[in-house]
């Protein structure tokens with residue numbers, strides 16, 4: 001298993017003394033390595049086990065906070081623990097959204113589908129509260145950039161744009177992971193929280209958490225997180241270190 005940086009190990013040890021404790025994480029790029037096909041994004045080896053160990057500790061709540069819809073996250077991860085599920089970048093709590101926003105989302109998907117179909121490798125994903133345009137598998141990189149620019153140009157101002165890794169999402173709600181983390185913290189009345197994320201949408205969560213919490217950026221790029229690890233393989237070690245400290 002990877003070594004965890006010394007400063008982060010110390011922060012995790014301090015976190016382990018606090019209860020109730022929220023252990024929250026993004027999924028893609030953190031608990032699962034990024035892959036070309038979103039439906040093939042399996043958890044890293046050892047992740048399911050360490051999440052289960054953490055959730056079994058007295059006073060610890062594990063939350064999965066993803067840009068995916070909750071149903072999609074549950075299906076792709078295969079996780080079945082007693083977790084809190086937050087999907088659609090904070091728009092869905094524990095279950096699917098009601099149908100109120102679906103008509104807007106479907107109209108948007110219908111409008112974007114012909115445009116996305118003109119770029120080989122591009123993929124349109126219709127999600128509970130958004131439509132995502134994926135370009136990871138577009139070999140012609142200038143065409144990928146041009147497509148995302150055109151999608152931006154077509155978006156009306158009431159939509160929330162969520163750029164991510166090789167993806168641009170247009171959301172029909174303004175929820176974000178920061179508001180989701182604040183809501184979880186309040187509902188659970190936690191003393192402290194850990195949050196791990198890798199993408200731009202995770203920055204909202206990093207910024208929302210108070211200084212005593214532990215925020216961990218996975219991978220490169222500017223961040224508001226206080227700690228950093230290199231990749232999803234290192235995340236297993238971080239969670240294992242916390243589980244060890246809690247034991």
Ligand SMILES: O=P(O)(O)OC[C@H]1O[C@H](O[C@H]2O[C@H](CO)[C@@H](O)[C@H](O)[C@H]2O)[C@H](O)[C@@H](O)[C@@H]1O
Pocket residue numbers: 026027028029033034035036037038039041065066067068069125127132134136164165166167199201
């Ligand atoms: O908030 P997350 O749990 O990180 O979800 C963010 C998006 O993840 C998925 O897309 C990303 O992962 C794919 C699989 O590794 C990859 O192909 C894609 O390029 C990445 O952007 C998911 O498909 C999106 O719906 C999520 O919003």
